[in-house]
Amino acid sequence: MMTLLQGNWSLFIGRFHPLLVHLPIGMLIVAFILEVMSKNRRLAVLSAAVLPVLVFGALSAVAACIAGWLLSTSGGYDEDALDLHMWMGIGVAAISVLLCVFRRYALFRNAWLPVSFVMIVLLSAAGHFGGNLTHGEDYLTAALPFGKNRSAEATPAIANLPEAKVYDQLVMPILEEKCYSCHNEAKLKGGLRLDGMDNIKKGGENGPVIKDSVPEASELYKRLVLSESDDKRMPPKGKPQLTPQQLEILYWWIEQGASPTATVKELHRTARMQLVLDGMKPSGGSDANPFVPQEEVSEASGQDVAALEKIGVKVMPVANENGFVMINAVNAPGFGNKEAELLLPLKKQIVWLKLSNTQTGDSALKLISQLPELTRLHLENTPVTDAGLTHLAGCKQLKYLNLVGTKVTDKGILLLQKNAALKELFLYKTAVTPAALGQLRKAMPEMKIDTGGYVMPVLVTDTLVYRKQRT
Structure with missing residues (x-):
């Protein structure tokens, strides 16, 4: 003692x-x-x-x-x-x-x-x-105006992105920029070095920092998303923080097994990660993302972005320097009809809106219908009803709509025929009937409708036949 x-x-x-x-x-x-x-x-x-x-x-x-x-x-x-x-x-x-x-x-x-x-x-x-x-040793030289320029806000473009090594070309530059100063050979904060895959696997004083392909259980990611007032947050308050794109890259890499050699094309990409990767493609590339407009808009006002981030809503660019953004309320479950008004100042920039598991209701959809460039809308597990869907006709560019776990019925989804650009619709755990689905499919044959309730095919090996042996 x-x-x-x-x-x-x-x-x-x-x-x-x-x-x-x-x-x-x-x-x-x-x-x-x-x-x-x-x-x-x-x-x-x-x-x-x-x-x-x-x-x-x-x-x-x-x-x-x-x-x-x-x-x-x-x-x-x-x-x-x-x-x-x-x-x-x-x-x-x-x-x-x-x-x-x-x-x-x-x-x-x-x-x-x-x-x-x-x-x-x-x-x-x-x-x-x-x-x-x-x-860190480069504390002074890293800030030289004529030195190597690393923008903290821009994600570097990679020419042949599918063949890029995820650790070497995506993860390591982030760790080098934001983490090496405290976790290197010269300074072992917490006994942890992050300059090299062997050191990352070894971990620090509290053990491994990557665990079982679960970012939420891995210290390397957990400490990056703690509150700024938390003493365990990394990087510490006052030092340059990771951008939303950088956080998404680390989350994706850990979730996919934290491989030291895997390439981008070898790992499964979520829709969020795909948008981050699209932002890393060189400008003028031939691969166009159907969910991102090809034109450019002016950047959103920092004050308007700050108003959303103040209530826990994430605002993330979807591509390099084109001005468009995605909005994610994953950390703002209280987001509702009143808060939806904060979206309007960014109506020209918003292309993806993720409001899953929030209090977003029909009144909010009236405001959301004023977002002219909106291509993806996530409303899973929200109190949205048929009355709210009447407003979505104003979203002429809407290509993806997720209504899983909402209160919509046949009447509401038949209104979606006015959304001619709609290509993907998710309706699991709703009151929509097969008859309405058939009518909608007939009117919009190119649209993919996912209703859940998947049934696995029966394989030959699933059935064993036992025969009584003769004596």
Whole structure:
């Protein structure tokens, strides 16, 4: 019990290191500047302020060293990089204390300025290597305007997408951009390295981070979708977060078995993932997605997008730079008729609307009918009735409609004959009768109607014949 309590106190004090370390940086730099300025006769009076500032800086440097050493005992850092940072910090503290003694007793006056300069150089180096430990070795260079440009918002285009290696060309760039700074050879936060498939499989202090092809049970994905206020969220608050497309790619990869070698064409693609992949195709490609308009529109207002995201609705681009978006209320079960008004400012951009398992009702469909580019509409398990379907005639581009688990009847689905573009209709767990289905199929023979209730064919091996052996 005493060891555990002592360890907790050590870590608690150690975590003050990032706060304490900024005090000596500021105070010692100020002391150096005052020292330089006091060499001017007209500013000689500043010399009297050097010692008090230097003493405060030296004391805070010693305190920062102690807190830093306690923090280092928690592990998770490259030993060589940590030792370099630690000894530089100790050097700064020792020189600052030595300068305090020199000034207090007026010793080696001619050495004050040169020694102070050495201290500042060492201080700068210690700060730089400390930043590398915290943020990664490319923390500064990654932000250079003329350096390698990686847009956090755009998904890179891949020429031959079906043949692309999912891990090498889709997953690894995401981990490199958003995760390597804290989970690499130099810094092992949580004992976890993500720079390489072998390290991912090995996991960290809490075991494997990928589990049984279930993203929701895999720490690698679970921590990415925690609330921003949760201390376990990754990346931590204040660092660049993953885009919705990047989250979808990681979810898909884990769900499909987290293969290190599989190509895009070898894995099953959900409709959501297909839209993400379509956004990664080079512009001008020959493969047109029937659910994405070929023209371009202006981007949605950031304020309008923020209004939806504030209530938990996801807004995700469907392709590179064409302006169209998909809306997903999977994390907003309370989304209903009133909230549907927030969709109208984006009516020119919305092409896919997923409102499954929400409170969306007939009044909302009246607003949804004003979305001229809508091609996919998911209304599974919502309180929609026949009255709501009367409004969908306004959705001239609607190609996919999911009404599973709704209250629609024959009267409602026969109204869908006005949606000439409709190609896929899902009606499982509704009150629609076979007679109405036959009428609808006759009117729209090219439309695929899925009513569920699947029956597996009987195989020869399903029936065993036993014969009594003669004696």
